[in-house]
Amino acid sequence: MERAAFLERVRERLSxxxxxxxxxxxxxxxxxxxxxxxxxxxxxELAKSGGLARVVPRARLAEAVAxxxxxxxxxxxxxxxxxxxxxxAEVDAGLEAAAAEVVRPPREEWRAEAATADWGLTSARLGVxxxxxxxxxxxxxxxxxxxxxxxxHLVILPVEHLVPGLEQVMPVLTSxxxxxxxxxxxxxxxxxxxxxxxxxxxxxxxxxxxxxLVE
Amino acid sequence: MPPRRASLFVTCLVDLLxxxxxxxxxxLLEDLGVEVDFPEAQTCCGQPAxxxxxxxxxxxxxxxxxxxxxxxxxxxxxxxxxxxxVRSHYVHLFxxxxxxxxxxxxxxxxxxxxxxxxxxxxxxxxxxxxEGRVTYHDSCHGLRELGLxxxxxxxxAGIEGLELVEMARPEMCCGFGGTFSVRLPEVAxxxxxxxxxxxxxxGADVIVSGDSGCLMHLAGxxxxxxxxxxPMHVATLLARARGLAPASR
Amino acid sequence: xxxxxxxxxRKRFExxxxxxxRKRHLPLIIGRATDTxxxxxxxxxxxxxxxxxxxxxxxxxxxxxxxxxxxxxRFAERAEARGTKVFFxxxxxxxxxxxxxxxxxxxxxLIAKAxxxxxxxxxxxPALEAxxxxxxxxxxxEYIVQLAKEPPSHIIAPAVHKSRTEIARLLAAHHGRxxxxxxxxxxxxxxxxxxxxxxxxxxxxxxxxxxxxxxGSLALVTNEGNGRMVTSLPPVHVAIMGMERIVPSFEELSLxxxxxxxxxxGRPVSTYFSFINGPRLPDEVDxxxxxxxxxxxxxxxxxLGTEYQSILHCIRCGACQNVCPVYRQVGGxxxxxxxxxxxxxxxxxxxxxxEKAGDLPHASSLCGACTEVCPVKIPLHEQxxxxxxxxxxxxxxxxxxxxxxxxxxxWRRPWGYRLLARLARAxxxxxxxxxxxxxxxxxxxxxxxxxxxxxxxRRTFRERxxxx
Numbered sequence: 040m041e042r043a044a045f046l047e048r049v050r051e052r053l054s055x056x057x058x059x060x061x062x063x064x065x066x067x068x069x070x071x072x073x074x075x076x077x078x079x080x081x082x083x084e085l086a087k088s089g090g091l092a093r094v095v096p097r098a099r100l101a102e103a104v105a106x107x108x109x110x111x112x113x114x115x116x117x118x119x120x121x122x123x124x125x126x127x128a129e130v131d132a133g134l135e136a137a138a139a140e141v142v143r144p145p146r147e148e149w150r151a152e153a154a155t156a157d158w159g160l161t162s163a164r165l166g167v168x169x170x171x172x173x174x175x176x177x178x179x180x181x182x183x184x185x186x187x188x189x190x191x192h193l194v195i196l197p198v199e200h201l202v203p204g205l206e207q208v209m210p211v212l213t214s215x216x217x218x219x220x221x222x223x224x225x226x227x228x229x230x231x232x233x234x235x236x237x238x239x240x241x242x243x244x245x246x247x248x249x250x251x252l253v254e
Numbered sequence: 255m256p257p258r259r260a261s262l263f264v265t266c267l268v269d270l271l272x273x274x275x276x277x278x279x280x281x282l283l284e285d286l287g288v289e290v291d292f293p294e295a296q297t298c299c300g301q302p303a304x305x306x307x308x309x310x311x312x313x314x315x316x317x318x319x320x321x322x323x324x325x326x327x328x329x330x331x332x333x334x335x336x337x338x339x340v341r342s343h344y345v346h347l348f349x350x351x352x353x354x355x356x357x358x359x360x361x362x363x364x365x366x367x368x369x370x371x372x373x374x375x376x377x378x379x380x381x382x383x384x385e386g387r388v389t390y391h392d393s394c395h396g397l398r399e400l401g402l403x404x405x406x407x408x409x410x411a412g413i414e415g416l417e418l419v420e421m422a423r424p425e426m427c428c429g430f431g432g433t434f435s436v437r438l439p440e441v442a443x444x445x446x447x448x449x450x451x452x453x454x455x456x457g458a459d460v461i462v463s464g465d466s467g468c469l470m471h472l473a474g475x476x477x478x479x480x481x482x483x484x485p486m487h488v489a490t491l492l493a494r495a496r497g498l499a500p501a502s503r
Numbered sequence: 504x505x506x507x508x509x510x511x512x513r514k515r516f517e518x519x520x521x522x523x524x525r526k527r528h529l530p531l532i533i534g535r536a537t538d539t540x541x542x543x544x545x546x547x548x549x550x551x552x553x554x555x556x557x558x559x560x561x562x563x564x565x566x567x568x569x570x571x572x573x574x575x576x577r578f579a580e581r582a583e584a585r586g587t588k589v590f591f592x593x594x595x596x597x598x599x600x601x602x603x604x605x606x607x608x609x610x611x612x613l614i615a616k617a618x619x620x621x622x623x624x625x626x627x628x629p630a631l632e633a634x635x636x637x638x639x640x641x642x643x644x645e646y647i648v649q650l651a652k653e654p655p656s657h658i659i660a661p662a663v664h665k666s667r668t669e670i671a672r673l674l675a676a677h678h679g680r681x682x683x684x685x686x687x688x689x690x691x692x693x694x695x696x697x698x699x700x701x702x703x704x705x706x707x708x709x710x711x712x713x714x715x716x717x718x719g720s721l722a723l724v725t726n727e728g729n730g731r732m733v734t735s736l737p738p739v740h741v742a743i744m745g746m747e748r749i750v751p752s753f754e755e756l757s758l759x760x761x762x763x764x765x766x767x768x769g770r771p772v773s774t775y776f777s778f779i780n781g782p783r784l785p786d787e788v789d790x791x792x793x794x795x796x797x798x799x800x801x802x803x804x805x806x807l808g809t810e811y812q813s814i815l816h817c818i819r820c821g822a823c824q825n826v827c828p829v830y831r832q833v834g835g836x837x838x839x840x841x842x843x844x845x846x847x848x849x850x851x852x853x854x855x856x857x858e859k860a861g862d863l864p865h866a867s868s869l870c871g872a873c874t875e876v877c878p879v880k881i882p883l884h885e886q887x888x889x890x891x892x893x894x895x896x897x898x899x900x901x902x903x904x905x906x907x908x909x910x911x912x913x914w915r916r917p918w919g920y921r922l923l924a925r926l927a928r929a930x931x932x933x934x935x936x937x938x939x940x941x942x943x944x945x946x947x948x949x950x951x952x953x954x955x956x957x958x959x960x961r962r963t964f965r966e967r968x969x970x971x
Contacts, residue, residue, distance in 0.1 A: 233644035244728025307891030311911035431868025474954030
């Protein structure tokens with residue numbers, strides 16, 4: 040059906056319907072910020088969704104990267120997104136210390152490399168303290184697959200990028216409408232409860248999510 | 255000053271099938287100093303037709319109740335469901351008819367029994383004695399249309415020897431639902447069995463409710479399945495505990 | 504699909520429910536799952552101003568739906584400006600035909616599908632399969648019911664009616680290997696087999712939780728990550744969106760997303776909130792070349808402007824299903840339609856007509872638990888009641904109509920009432936045994952087949968009152 044005809048039909052049906060106003064006051068939601076400092080709250084909330092976050096000073100970032108990779112028995116093939124370039128030196132040192140195989144794929148090979156990697160390493164635009172969520176914004180330096188295909192995802196996020204609650208993400212999403220095709224808010228590990236309500240991590244997306252909050 | 259006079263809306267179920275619940279209600283109210291009368295022109299609130307979609311038939315019967323209760327100061331009923339019909343639905347049922355005002359007036363002065371005792375008379379403690387374990391079923395319309403949660407339980411709490419044990423889901427429907435219980439008998443029975451299983455798990459001797467519809471449905475299933483659990487209306491239990499009614503039927 | 508919802512919906516609810524009731528394990532499995540979800544819902548809202556939140560959420564939905572033409576127009580304009588193709592489908596047929604044509608143009612052989620109630624509603628998969636295309640559901644629960652050749656039985660937990668043993672057998676049989684009934688192992692296995700689908704699919708099809716008018720964006724809520732997969736990996740993404748799923752701007756999503764997820768699962772957010780702004784931008788590394796949105800009417804506009812308009816406020820959280828005592832006994836399949844439980848009992852007759860689904864409004868005891876939990880305050884049980892009235896007016900059931908007329912004629916006056924009581928008491932003698940009726944003639948047999956019936960008292964209350 041033509042858009043105009045479709046909308047005209049809707050308009051006609053609604054012609055006698057009174058106007059309702061958008062709410063002037065919205066109480067705190069389950070995803071709102073509270074009084075706790077974001078840097079304290081973020082790790083607590085993320086843990087509830089099966090992810091782990093810790094705060095590290097920049098001087099110890101390399102060490103922390105090596106530790107995270109060492110904590111898990113998984114393989115050490117790491118695809119690295121260009122959005123962590125600001126931390127290039129620390130990342131490379133850490134990955135080397137962990138004896139990781141580092142892959143920085145060219146554009147056209149990202150998908151194939153990510154599909155076989157053990158870890159994806161990316162940054163994030165924002166962290167949401169109230170929920171432990173990360174706003175990942177795909178773009179030239181941030182392939183979607185880096186945070187999607189590998190079974191484990193490591194995120195390096197400067198603490199300044201933390202916001203208190205979901206409310207603060209919305210203006211950012213609005214401003215991203217023309218700048219990225221698919222921003223995503225990721226909270227913890229991929230999970231399902233479809234079999235008898237038993238929660239299982241890692242159904243399609245990463246089973247492991249680690250966040251290093253850099254001071 | 256709370257009203258000292260009340261008209262009993264006994265409901266058709268209590269009148270025809272469970273008259274002792276009506277007697278217990280009268281005994282309780284009189285014991286609290288309320289002068290009770292029974293307008294004999296009353297029959298039924300009209301809910302069976304209303305819930306089946308036959309509003310005109312519901313109105314025909316309901317208008318009889320408007321007439322019967324015209325001069326009542328307050329109307330008290332031992333049923334959350336029938337009270338909710340009058341209070342929540344009459345205004346809609348009579349909307350745009352000549353009886354609209356009368357429906358509003360009746361809705362404003364009609365109360366469920368435990369609600370009347372606790373919220374209107376301001377009596378939240380009824381001393382008495384009754385030995386046994388009791389579990390309480392929140393009848394849906396009393397709970398959700400009238401907002402009754404603590405009134406019945408609060409009154410039972412004053413009874414010596416009575417132990418109140420909550421079932422897992424006291425607020426879950428028992429499956430009566432008026433004509434629903436006949437329209438979908440197998441579903442209704444499965445719902446009753448769920449409720450009964452929850453009640454039996456508490457180890458209670460008696461399941462108490464403020465609605466004879468729920469109790470008729472549960473009683474019918476309890477006796478059919480030879481359960482040891484007994485159904486009892488909250489009015490009956492309170493009257494017995496206060497020595498106002500014979501100890502057994 | 505073995506059972507097309509339309510054919511099933513024509514059967515009576517009672518027949519389908521009775522089939523479901525014979526599955527003795529059903530209430531146990533469904534009860535456990537729905538009780539858990541309901542308990543979590545209560546917990547998360549316990550410390551918050553839930554009445555205030557519900558008022559606000561209702562206001563957002565009421566405002567949007569009342570101005571739907573404006574917001575839909577804006578949504579389409581912005582989405583198209585960003586390169587998304589927007590198609591307005593008045594009917595299921597138009598929607599299906601659009602997707603089939605697109606699939607043919609792209610030469611699609613394999614389609615990866617994320618959970619979408621709207622695509623279930625228009626029976627999209629069977630149509631594509633008839634064209635020789637393999638369509639794979641990728642939400643684990645949807646995948647399970649697809650293998651079982653069943654429709655989903657819960658809005659957010661499609662396989663809630665299946666035990667782990669049944670699921671293990673299904674997956675094992677389909678893939679010709681043996682599997683233990685361990686959810687961890689079964690999930691890992693599904694991850695492996697579905698990963699191939701994501702990477703090889705020609706088209707990804709998803710639903711839409713919210714369309715954002717201000718930016719022409721789509722919001723998708725998933726926990727598994729399959730929503731992100733089907734909208735990121737295949738070269739074409741098609742989203743099927745019920746036309747009422749719009750919000751004015753992102754700002755409203757900071758309320759509606761948590762209300763949806765918390766009402767559904769008791770968590771503040773799901774694992775993935777994907778916001779699709781359009782196809783891959785020129786400088787981006789990955790993402791689909793084409794994004795299509797099919798805006799679906801399929802009976803919805805008929806509901807606008809009626810007393811049922813607020814049913815279009817629904818955000819599909821499934822909370823009403825979790826508390827419904829009827830749903831608990833018969834599961835989603837009892838309703839024989841895409842949407843089961845209270846939301847389905849209201850929506851289905853409005854979408855497909857009273858002739859096919861006029862009995863669904865009676866599939867409720869009117870307990871009101873659904874209305875109490877609905878995060879956008881849809882008066883579900885009141886709408887069920889209103890539908891019963893409208894169905895009776897339209898269908899004019901003869902026997903029932905005569906019965907209620909006879910009843911109201913007698914009971915409108917106390918003497919008629921007393922007369923009937925006396926007649927009943929005289930007639931019941933032959934049926935009463937030991938103070939109860941165990942077997943009564945029709946229609947009362949519908950009661951006494953399973954339950955005892957109390958006889959009319961030897962002396963009614965009003966007779967006793969006279970003798971006081």
